[in-house]
Amino acid sequence: MRNENEFDVIIIGAGIGGLGAGNFLQAKNPELKTLIIEQNNYPGGYVSGFTRKGIYFDLGAEGMLNFEKSGSNKILNELGFNHPVIQIEPIEANYRNNDFLKMYSSRDKLLIEIETKYPHEKENVVKFLNECDAINNEIIALGITSPKLSFRKLLEIIFKYPKLRKYGLLKFSHLLDRFLTDENVKNLFKFYCTWLALKSNEITAPIAANIVSEANTFGIHYPVGGMLAFAENLADHYRKNGGQIQYKSKVEKIIISKGAVKGVKLSDGTIVKSTWVISNADLQRTVFDYVGEENFSKPYLKNIKRKDLSITGALLFLTVEKIDLTRYPPHFNISEEIDFDCLIDRLRKGYFDYEFLGVRIPSNIDPNLEVGNKKSMIILAFTPFDWNNNWKAKDKIERKSDYKQLKKEVTQKIIANVEKAIPNLSEHIIFSELATPLTFERYNLASKGAWYATRYDQIVGDFKSQIKNLLFAGSNVSGGGVGTSLFSGLKTGEYLSDKISEKKK
Ligand SMILES: Cc1cc2nc3c(=O)[nH]c(=O)nc-3n(C[C@H](O)[C@H](O)[C@H](O)COP(=O)(O)OP(=O)(O)OC[C@H]3O[C@@H](n4cnc5c(N)ncnc54)[C@H](O)[C@@H]3O)c2cc1C
The missing domain is CATH 3.50.50.60 (FAD/NAD(P)-binding domain)
Structure with missing residues (x-):
């Protein structure tokens, strides 16, 4: 017994x-x-959340690719x-020069957006997405469930799957350069690699093509x-x-x-x-x-x-009141003139410059998350774990006044940058809390606070x-x-x- x-x-x-x-x-x-x-x-x-004064916040992930x-x-x-899940649409948007470029899972809507902003690239984007779909279809047909390929699967690739054979050993940058000419448009698709902490010349073409194809066909769900x-x-x-x-x-x-x-x-x-x-x-x-x-x-x-570990960063949790945010995409990035490959390079060198921020407004996906006239916003910033002498916490246990002061300064800088897209935001904030990479390490026991292991x-x-x-x-x-x-x-x-x-x- x-x-x-x-x-x-x-x-x-x-x-x-x-x-x-x-x-x-x-x-x-x-x-x-x-x-x-x-x-x-x-x-x-990391797939969780918390409530402060009746307002709900996601504490990590905010979307599930093709769930x-x-x-x-x-x-x-x-x-x-x-x-039940809700499709996030647009899946992502990039705020630049007072304008949003929206990435849709709907192919028609995405192509209209590209045609409006980058007319010279429309045909190239069609060809690029078709190639990503063709690669992804072979991945699905082959039934790859793990990055470790058996000898049998390798043989199948050689004899049955021409796209995987062609791109299997190539990097995503090769695929981008083959079809697209405008660096701004390439950058839109490079964003997906950033989550995996890889540059476009480091991630393999099939893995990136799989993500691009799934995101721009089936979408992201909440x-x-x-x-x-x-x-x-x-x-x-x-x-x-x-x-x-x-x-x-x-x-x-x-x-x-x-x-x-x-x-x-x-x-x-x-x-x-x-x-x-x-x-x-x-x-x-x-x-x-x-x-x-x-x-x-x-x-x-x-x-x-x-x-090596994947990316980490800071999350700023805000409760805002009496502000209409419904005209904003639920997930958008403020990324003035930033190249995502350069962003990864700068992070690896230990640099945190606030130039890339992800803004998440959950109630713009699920309106029931708005309570009265209050709602949550989550601002995401990629940062190195050991930035500024471990966030001035030195041995990481000592989270005293220096750490708290630094968090205040970071919070203010982040809000100032978000105000480029949402003017006067600070006048509507009634709660704010910043989670640093140290917070993720502490609460999830993840080495160096890594978000993607x-x-x-x-x-x-x-x-x-x-x-x-x-x-x-x-x-x-x-x-x-x-x-x-x-x-x-x-x-x-x-x-x-x-x-x-x-x-x-
Ligand atoms: C800010 C952020 C944003 C993200 N955004 C997205 C997104 O939009 N889309 C997406 O697909 N992914 C996203 N991710 C990544 C995704 O959330 C994670 O890759 C995934 O949830 C990891 O799941 P897991 O079960 O492997 O590990 P974890 O979520 O890390 O779970 C591990 C669990 O083990 C527990 N644990 C650890 N050690 C012990 C111990 N010794 N004893 C008892 N319990 C222990 C921890 O408390 C934790 O609950 C994001 C992650 C973060 C942090």
Whole structure:
């Protein structure tokens, strides 16, 4: 007979990857005893939100690329989970010279916009998007679910998929240069790489073509009620199928004995036993802190150690009142004369210049998020983690007056820049709070506050670890992004579900 502190599977982290894995396992195996251990008191990790004085804020992600028709949504529907989503349209807009250039998922609307602003490039953009679609169609037909390609898939590419064969080893910059002539237009499409912390000459052409094609065909979706509502719905669905979630509990160690997982030790000293452990937590922390170097081979450790992290930044949360923002696109960037490749270069050199800001107005997507005449705005700025001597927090623990003063200065500069697009905004602000990269590191336990985990070109790409019965789920191994992390969690859950079924036979 098992005691109550003994489980079949423990999942570390209720991020979207952990929730995906838990939902798959528990829906397919209701008799299974699984537990998600989450150090925060809410689900979702970066797919979450909070409420201040009755106004809701997303705390991380604000959109899901092609969620409605995605593989993840299909699997979730099969598991009995549904959450309504709203299409964000335009998907993005760029504010420059007192004007917005809007990027639409509707091809017709996008081409009208390009024709109006860059008439000389319209035909080129048509050809470019057609090529991205053709590459993406081959990716879909080949059924690539992980960046790690098997030998069989490589052979298939060589013999059956001409576009992937042609572009497989080329970078996105090559594709842009081949079809487009105007640097401003190229820059519009480079933006998608910025999220992955890569320049257009670093990201492979097929990966970028996949993102461009999906965004400019199927669009980007927002869950009704906000990101937290989506995560809570997933957590509820998991619990309804018999899963358990323990909030405010931090895993300090993964217990390994004779090369196999035995359970976890929490920071309060409690031991929770399990046959399997799935880590949705940060990869480096899982390997070096929770498991310990002694349990991995030297080449594996070297590989993990040298990984660069993705992008991080600051988020400014604002509650505004008595201001009509409905004429603004729900997601827009203030990016006067900025080239996204240069932005990445400057960030890598440790520079933060406020020249690129992302403005998010959730109530312009879901009007129910406006309460009375008050609504939230979220301003996003990419910044280096260690900017200004770790944000003047020195050893990162010391967040005293210098850190607070710096946050005030940054807040003022950000608001001043947003006022270029929304005049007199400051007169309508009744609440403001700035989250820095240090905040993300602290609240999500993400190395250096990384928003998209390991840089996309350096991901491990395998949910199996070197330790028996230890698996990974989420952006640790799949690369960042809501859809990618969720899909990774569902696939880890599917793998373990199959393994457990095999054992039963
Ligand atoms: C500001 C921002 C904007 C973004 N915008 C978008 C966007 O618009 N679209 C998009 O697709 N993606 C976006 N992303 C990226 C996306 O949100 C993430 O890649 C994805 O949500 C990662 O999910 P995950 O489950 O892998 O990890 P996480 O969300 O990091 O979840 C990990 C969970 O594990 C918990 N945990 C960690 N260690 C422990 C421990 N020791 N014990 C217990 N619990 C632990 C954490 O508290 C957390 O809940 C954004 C991210 C940020 C930060």
